[in-house]
Amino acid sequence: MRVGRISSILGGTAALAFALSACGTADVGGGGGDGGNGGETITIGVKYDQPGLGLLEGDAPVGFDVDVATYIAGELGYEPDQIEWTEAASANRESFLQQGTVDMVVATYSITDERRQVVDFAGPYYVAQQDILVAADNEDIQGPEDLEGKVLCSASGSRSAHNIVDDMGIDAELREAGNYSECLELLGNGTVDAVTTDNTILAGFAAQNPEDFRMVNNPFGEEKYGVGLPEGSTERCEEVNAAIAKMWEESVATQALEDAFGATDFAYEESAPETEDCE
Amino acid sequence: MEAFLSNIDRVVDGFSWTVRLTLVSALLSFVLGILLTAMRASPVPLLRGLATSYVEGVRNTPLTLVLLFCGLGLNSALGLSMADSVAMDVFWWAVIGLSAYTACFVSESLRAGINTIPLGQVEAARSLGLTFTQNLRLIVIPQALRTVVGPLGSVLIALTKNTTVASVAGLGVQEASREMKLMFDQGIAPVLPTFVGFAIGFLILTLPTGYFFGWLSKRVAVVR
Amino acid sequence: MSVQTAVLFDVPGPRARVRNVVYTVATLILFAAGLAVLYLGFNRTLTERETSLFDPATWAVNPAGQWAADKWEPFLRPETWTSYVLPGLQNTLTAALTASVLAIVFGLLFGIGRLSERWWIRVPAGAVVEFFRGIPLLMLIFFTMALPIVAWQLFDIPTGTFQVTALAAVVTGLTLYNGSVLAEVFRAGILAVPKGQSEAAQAIGMTRTQNLWLILIPQAVTSMMPAIVAQLVVLLKDSALGYIIAFPELLRSFTLLATRESNVIPAAIICALIYIAINLTLSRVAIWLERRNSRRGRPSAKPTDAEGAPTKADTATGAAGAVAVEPTVQEPLPDTLTEEGRAEPGDGDTDGNGTDGDGSPAGRG
Numbered sequence: 001m002r003v004g005r006i007s008s009i010l011g012g013t014a015a016l017a018f019a020l021s022a023c024g025t026a027d028v029g030g031g032g033g034d035g036g037n038g039g040e041t042i043t044i045g046v047k048y049d050q051p052g053l054g055l056l057e058g059d060a061p062v063g064f065d066v067d068v069a070t071y072i073a074g075e076l077g078y079e080p081d082q083i084e085w086t087e088a089a090s091a092n093r094e095s096f097l098q099q100g101t102v103d104m105v106v107a108t109y110s111i112t113d114e115r116r117q118v119v120d121f122a123g124p125y126y127v128a129q130q131d132i133l134v135a136a137d138n139e140d141i142q143g144p145e146d147l148e149g150k151v152l153c154s155a156s157g158s159r160s161a162h163n164i165v166d167d168m169g170i171d172a173e174l175r176e177a178g179n180y181s182e183c184l185e186l187l188g189n190g191t192v193d194a195v196t197t198d199n200t201i202l203a204g205f206a207a208q209n210p211e212d213f214r215m216v217n218n219p220f221g222e223e224k225y226g227v228g229l230p231e232g233s234t235e236r237c238e239e240v241n242a243a244i245a246k247m248w249e250e251s252v253a254t255q256a257l258e259d260a261f262g263a264t265d266f267a268y269e270e271s272a273p274e275t276e277d278c279e
Numbered sequence: 280m281e282a283f284l285s286n287i288d289r290v291v292d293g294f295s296w297t298v299r300l301t302l303v304s305a306l307l308s309f310v311l312g313i314l315l316t317a318m319r320a321s322p323v324p325l326l327r328g329l330a331t332s333y334v335e336g337v338r339n340t341p342l343t344l345v346l347l348f349c350g351l352g353l354n355s356a357l358g359l360s361m362a363d364s365v366a367m368d369v370f371w372w373a374v375i376g377l378s379a380y381t382a383c384f385v386s387e388s389l390r391a392g393i394n395t396i397p398l399g400q401v402e403a404a405r406s407l408g409l410t411f412t413q414n415l416r417l418i419v420i421p422q423a424l425r426t427v428v429g430p431l432g433s434v435l436i437a438l439t440k441n442t443t444v445a446s447v448a449g450l451g452v453q454e455a456s457r458e459m460k461l462m463f464d465q466g467i468a469p470v471l472p473t474f475v476g477f478a479i480g481f482l483i484l485t486l487p488t489g490y491f492f493g494w495l496s497k498r499v500a501v502v503r
Numbered sequence: 504m505s506v507q508t509a510v511l512f513d514v515p516g517p518r519a520r521v522r523n524v525v526y527t528v529a530t531l532i533l534f535a536a537g538l539a540v541l542y543l544g545f546n547r548t549l550t551e552r553e554t555s556l557f558d559p560a561t562w563a564v565n566p567a568g569q570w571a572a573d574k575w576e577p578f579l580r581p582e583t584w585t586s587y588v589l590p591g592l593q594n595t596l597t598a599a600l601t602a603s604v605l606a607i608v609f610g611l612l613f614g615i616g617r618l619s620e621r622w623w624i625r626v627p628a629g630a631v632v633e634f635f636r637g638i639p640l641l642m643l644i645f646f647t648m649a650l651p652i653v654a655w656q657l658f659d660i661p662t663g664t665f666q667v668t669a670l671a672a673v674v675t676g677l678t679l680y681n682g683s684v685l686a687e688v689f690r691a692g693i694l695a696v697p698k699g700q701s702e703a704a705q706a707i708g709m710t711r712t713q714n715l716w717l718i719l720i721p722q723a724v725t726s727m728m729p730a731i732v733a734q735l736v737v738l739l740k741d742s743a744l745g746y747i748i749a750f751p752e753l754l755r756s757f758t759l760l761a762t763r764e765s766n767v768i769p770a771a772i773i774c775a776l777i778y779i780a781i782n783l784t785l786s787r788v789a790i791w792l793e794r795r796n797s798r799r800g801r802p803s804a805k806p807t808d809a810e811g812a813p814t815k816a817d818t819a820t821g822a823a824g825a826v827a828v829e830p831t832v833q834e835p836l837p838d839t840l841t842e843e844g845r846a847e848p849g850d851g852d853t854d855g856n857g858t859d860g861d862g863s864p865a866g867r868g
Contacts (some may be wrong), residue, residue, distance in 0.1 A: 048759060049758070049759055049762050050762075051762065051763065055762065055763055056586075056587075056759055056763065057763065058582050058586040059586055087749075087751070089749040151365055156446075156447065156451065156457075173364065173365040173366075174365065174451075175365045175369065175451060176450075176451025177449050177451060178447050178448065178449060178746075178747070178758075179758065179762070180762075181758070181761055181762040181765070181767060182351060182449050182767065184765065185351050185355060185356075185449075185765075185767045185768070186351070186355050186449070189355040189356050189358065190358065191354065191355040191358070208765050209765060320511050321526075322511075322512045322515060322519070322523055323523050323526045323527055323530065324527075325526075325527045325530050325531065326526065326527075326530055329530065329534065335779075335783065335786075336779055339736070339740070339778065339779045339782035339783055339786065340740075340775045340778055340779055340782075341740045341741070341743035341744075341754065341778055342740075343743050343744060343746065343747075343754060344743065344754070344771060344774060344775045344778065347771050348771060348775070351767055351768060351771070352545070352768055352771070353544075356544060356545055356547075356569060356768055357540075357541075357544035357545070357549065358544070358549075358550055359544075401511055405511075405512070405513055410512075411511055411512040414511055414512070415511065419511065436637075440638070440639040440640070441639075443639040443640075443641040443642065444641065444744070446641075447747050456639055456641050456642050456645070459642060459645065460645050463645065463649050463652075469653075469656045469657075470646070470649045470652050470653045470656060471653050471656070471657060474642070474645075474646045474649075477638075477642060478634070478637075478638045478642065481637060481638045481639060481642070482633075482634070482637045482638065485637040485638075486633070486637055
């Protein structure tokens with residue numbers, strides 16, 4: 001009797017768990033990519049946590065990367081309602097492409113030689129640079145050299161702050177936060193003096209509260225944002241490059257940048273970047 | 280393994296923060312835990328209510344959120360600073376968060392310990408005219424502490440492992456697990472030896488603690 | 504919580520009553536002051552204020568502070584709940600339930616393994632349990648995420664051959680850690696079953712396996728139910744660590760929401776309330792199970808019993824043993840101390856992050 005009761009409780013829990021895990025695709029909001037079928041729909045990986053670039057707004061992401069991806073998909077013959085969005089966090093972009101979880105990644109994905117070993121890149125569609133974001137009333141910090149003795153916020157896993165402290169030898173104190181929205185919270189409260197990373201990312205956050213934050217607009221370095229494709233997609237890469245060129249010619253790109261960052265003093269690039277050859 | 284050993288200074292550095300976090304938080308949470316227990320047993324209903332709500336609320340909140348509240352809330356939004364340098368500021372706020380959290384478990388253990396004290400003990404104390412504080416200080420807490428040495432050891436082990444959460448949650452203390460993650464990400468040493476190395480480090484901290492408290496609990500046990 | 508049942512202090516006389524009132528008022532003032540500091544601090548009118556402390560303007564909701572309506576308004580929109588909170592909650596529950604089931608299976612296997620007569624089962628099972636109980640959950644999660652790299656570094660399997668999803672990493676970490684703790688719980692429960700039960704089983708000719716599955720485990724699981732549920736609370740709370748590896752559970756959903764609405768602190772407060780509500784409910788289940796056990800005259804054994812449980816008479820088993828042996832002694836006390844009464848030391852160590860819930864490793868072997 002007792003045995004029966006207990007095992008039925010355990011059994012019930014197990015059944016419930018398996019039922020839940022069967023339907024639990026572990027996505028917030030938007031689509032759960034069901035693989036690259038190319039025919040009916042296209043699955044695109046974008047960021048869900050970067051305002052201005054790719055930010056989950058309820059059920060679908062919005063931002064510059066999302067606009068670029070939508071345009072490219074359109075040029076490839078997919079209507080916006082044929083696009084399935086998936087969150088591509090920095091850590092899983094390569095594996096998503098290699099396994100075919102997504103057909104394309106447009107997620108502040110910098111083209112590097114290391115990544116070219118495992119995936120293909122089209123583009124770049126935009127060249128970002130590293131910059132510094134400070135509180136709106138801060139006039140002291142005009143460039144990296146002014147960070148001497150200041151407190152700088154870095155998001156865990158990001159190299160940006162180390163570029164300044166280690167590579168440029170500037171003696172700033174680092175406060176590490178979990179992500180950039182925590183950094184912005186710390187900056188808004190005056191706990192840190194500055195936040196540094198790609199200027200596109202900073203501008204996206206600044207655009208949310210334009211009266212609170214100021215971009216220093218003294219950029220350095222370069223991050224070429226490419227469209228990540230599975231290895232060996234040379235043909236698709238050429239098509240994407242053509243789409244990117246057309247997007248800049250038709251001023252769709254500048255319009256998307258204006259939509260995303262117009263509210264800030266971010267001086268974004270207004271000309272098409274030089275595309276690289278497909279392998 | 281060589282690549283891991285050549286970075287041993289980073290490992291030691293990480294664990295030194297782990298140990299400091301553990302020791303300081305252990306002391307603070309012990310004191311706070313006794314205070315909470317006293318409040319929960321006190322004749323003043325408001326004190327009892329406050330302490331009980333605190334313990335029930337905090338121990339059911341994930342530690343990550345408790346630390347997030349310390350780092351982003353108290354430290355940043357309220358602008359309360361504990362030290363001049365960032366490293367020490369986040370260290371102390373991590374200590375406060377860990378202690379506020381761990382104190383609940385210290386208090387729960389102590390309360391359970393109090394429940395094991397034979398009723399005659401406190402009745403005898405009262406009949407001798409001992410006040411509540413005297414009763415607590417001279418009769419109840421000393422006996423309760425002896426019964427809960429084992430569980431307190433578990434709480435200490437838990438605290439040691441919980442210090443890893445201080446590396447995230449808006450604080451970024453550079454303790455051992457953060458060093459491990461950095462070494463994974465920067466490809467400094469192969470992953471498996473690095474993991475095993477750090478795991479051994481934690482076992483060196485936790486296993487002897489467990490055995491020591493087990494031995495101690497037997498030694499000081501109240502024979503009834 | 505009536506005065507009549509109090510045992511630590513006498514029924515208050517006139518002076519004690521006055522003193523209690525004084526304490527109550529003093530506490531109220533301190534508490535109110537604390538709340539005021541929190542309110543003003545988050546309102547950004549504590550340190551940066553231009554007006555006097557008693558000026559109503561100081562107390563008005565500051566649009567630049569954390570209480571500003573636009574920071575809380577998102578929680579009134581249904582879309583916030585359907586797009587962020589509920590999917591996050593679903594993922595949290597998926598991870599927690601899957602890990603619970605796997606941890607119970609893991610715990611049963613290794614708990615029984617540690618009691619095996621064969622050393623080549625007993626010793627490895629013990630080593631596995633001790634290893635996973637001794638290292639932080641966060642490290643287990645990081646390591647599981649890095650498994651494809653391990654495969655590449657050790658066996659030259661190209662990265663991307665297999666991938667570890669964030670869900671898999673969280674579930675693996677939770678299973679290994681909590682499973683090890685549950686192994687100790689089950690072991691303690693089996694050891695706590697009175698010897699006569701096994702002897703009777705042998706006497707009627709049951710095999711060892713029959714004895715284990717038909718006699719020992721059912722009784723152990725019943726008596727351990729409260730400890731098991733308490734451990735599941737720990738597990739659920741620990742699943743919040745998934746946010747670090749971008750697993751879209753509850754905390755991560757709130758992070759995404761906070762990124763969109765720039766309301767990190769209000770989001771953290773609401774998120775904490777949801778966790779507290781879920782965990783309190785689960786804790787109540789644990790307490791109810793425990794009371795039910797004690798009503799039926801079955802002591803709820805505790806993981807702490809593991810320390811020296813083989814000899815039940817051994818008082819060194821600590822508080823849990825004492826409580827179980829002397830139920831009459833502690834009956835009147837609990838009501839004095841808190842309303843829900845009889846938590847035992849074993850409860851004390853159920854806590855967050857992949858830790859605790861276990862008895863100290865002492866006295867084993």
